[in-house]
Amino acid sequence: MDTQQTDAGPDDTGPVGGDEASAPRRRSRFDRRSALVVLQTIALGVLAVLVGAPFVGVPASQPELHLPWWVLSMGFAATEACVFHVQTRREARTVSVSELPLVLGLFFAAPLELLAGRLVGSGAIFVFHRRSSLLKTSWNLAMVSVQTAVAVAVFHALSDLADSTSPLSWIGAYAGPMAANCVGAVALALVIAVYEGSMRPGELLRDVVNGEPAAPVVITLALVAVTSLTVSPHSVWLLVLTGVGLLLGYRAYASLSDRHLNLERIYRFTQAVSTSPEVDEVLGSVLAEAKELLRSERAEIAFVASPQSQVAHVRLGVSGRLTRSEEPKSAEDRWLLDQVVEDATALLLPRTTKDAVQRRWLDAQAAREAVVVPLRGGAGVLGVLFVLDRLGDVRTYDKDDVLLLETVANHASVALQNGELIDKLRHEAMHDALTGLPNRALLQRRMTTALEEVADGRSAGAVAMILDLDGFKEVNDTLGHQQGDKLLVEVAARLTTAVGTAGMVARLGGDEFAVLLSGTGDEERAVHVARRVLRSLEHPIALDDMEVEVGGSLGVALAPAHATDAAVLLKRADMAMYDAKGGGKGLRVYESDLDSKNPRRLTLVAELRGALARDEISVHVQPQARLDSGAVVGAEALVRWHHPELGVVPPDEFIPVAERSGLIGPLTTRVLDASLAAVAAWRAAGHPLGISVNLSTRSLHDADLVEEVSRLLRRHDVPASALTLEVTESSVMADPARATALLHQLRDLGVRLSVDDFGTGYSSLSYLKRLPVQEVKIDRSFVTSLQAGGEDAAIVRAIIDLGGHLGLEVVAEGVEDAAVWELLSTMGCDVVQGWHLGRAMPVAEFAGWLATRGTATRPTLHAVS
Structure with missing residues (x-):
């Protein structure tokens, strides 16, 4: 039994390990693998010449009966035409009974005639019947040449030791073809290694040792024919009939064996899909089995996603990877779906098709051939199942393949319907019946998975949000549960739209919802989504x-910053939500102080919330003056809170509380409003002064700050240049990129910007020239000890020089006596602020202070009493 490798060329071999879903077929590209096959072909040809050269001119072993080369060529053509195809991994392997004419040629033909007959007969089948490419045909002819040369060499080595009719010649007749088959097995393994990328020595050794099981039987029949022809040449007709019957019988047996194997595979496939509850697993099994049963490079299912334009594709290609896509319905897709889905009939597109429409569809799929069958569901035909490009070059798809794929599709349809039922039950168990949103169980499962990815380093973080509706109980109690349910359904739809693809929305029960963002632990992004949720x-x-x-009211907790356990993360988001519920603005990011039980906090x-509502927060101002002239140019706003029972609450105590509780926004708005109102009053009284207001770190994270400042400037009709906003080094360095962007927006508004407490940070010198500021304020800790000299004096002088070189105005705060004033003047400082000029005072007293100060260029101590 002889074997030939018939898929040796690169033109029909898909990409190994690539993404076959999108990779076009390369039919004519001559790559490195093709070059290796060419080298193998040349090596086989050279080996054939070396082995066969000594037998050129040697006569037939039994010249009494001469078989001409053309008779042998017909014998080899017949055995090659009636073959059995076996799949070896990605290669199609052709098995024939060519030992029969080979043994006859060893006895009744000269070696050169035997080689010519085999090359002509086999070559005719390769070219005209199988339509192999030039490279494949060349490789196969080179291999049969070396096989023939080896068979001749082994046969003559044994038969020449005795008479041609002795049993020793029979041994040569066995050994020659079997040695040739071993050579073929090695050559076949080498060419497979080219395309598979690796050699399997164990499989090669097994093929060489086991050989072809039916070969000895065929050789025995050939020796019977030799003996019969030697006795009576007229028995040739009886032998021809016997040989034809043998070929047909063997082919029928091979076909029956192949069908039996397919039935066994379908049985195993049916068991596999019937026990798989997952629709995705069923789809994967269906496509894998369709590929395997029909020996195909690719398998695909196309579902009709929408009646208008979308087709959903699920693909399984050469690499075994399942891919999905949803694509617009092309003209080719429309034709296919009309043919298969509408008519519910299968479609066979062999590689020999001449139909122009079929060929266009195949070209659109970058395929040579295909089988397409309908995939039915409970409501009719859902889509189509098809396979593309049979492996190897010796067979195309036929009607038996259509029936086989229809069988797979029928089993798949039943399995998909069962899977859909199980998925429906599972969906109901994991989703809220009213809104259709995921429930608490599914949220916790997804959250656990997200946190595991964070722990493994596969994800940057996760965000949990809990939202509690305000006013839902009143709606439910007043209008009834039916209207309350409608409200919850509408809220669920709005939340889903607001979150979009950024995360998952779940209903925890009652009027409580949750949001999970996976893949990010960034607070800015979380707050952005949270605000979008509240705006909805x-x-x-x-x-x-x-x-x-x-x-x-919405609480936010971040992983891994706040927790790495799902239950703890939800609890902390819940704590933040309850804090937000009492905070006024509705949004709160968890901070560790929320766990504190401090009654004072x-x-x-x-x-503080009540004080803001009752307008109990006041603003004091401290004047600022030019150092060279003593002229007052503005003031700094200082927030004050005098509690009726707690007394005076220091700013460094209540401002952090405001930041942590979400009240810093309303507090900043209150201070800005009062400050700009004061500036407007001063200007109306003939004092064109400006005012400075401090911004907290949280304010630099507030995306609404620019709009709020603009609104208040318009409200009080104050020019933007009259407002100076002070930021500290630490607030800028907490997030330089975000802070810089917001400061640029404020600068574009026309507001002046100042860096407060300059010199106390650690890296703002490198950012100072990038920031859009016009002023720096020297921290009072350096100014108060200025007279002592030393390092503080050097730092103050360096800041003043730096400000001068950068074109910035330098303000010194904490000036408490005339000596420091004079010292700063000699250093070149621009503006001063401190008790020596004036103490902080209520806004209402500032105009009177200005009037009593008059036009003095240098303040005196009695002026600040």
């Missing part, structure tokens, strides 16, 4: 003939 609730919700308004949060 700002518009009224229509319930029958009336509209209702609901708000929300809890009291301050509640009282």
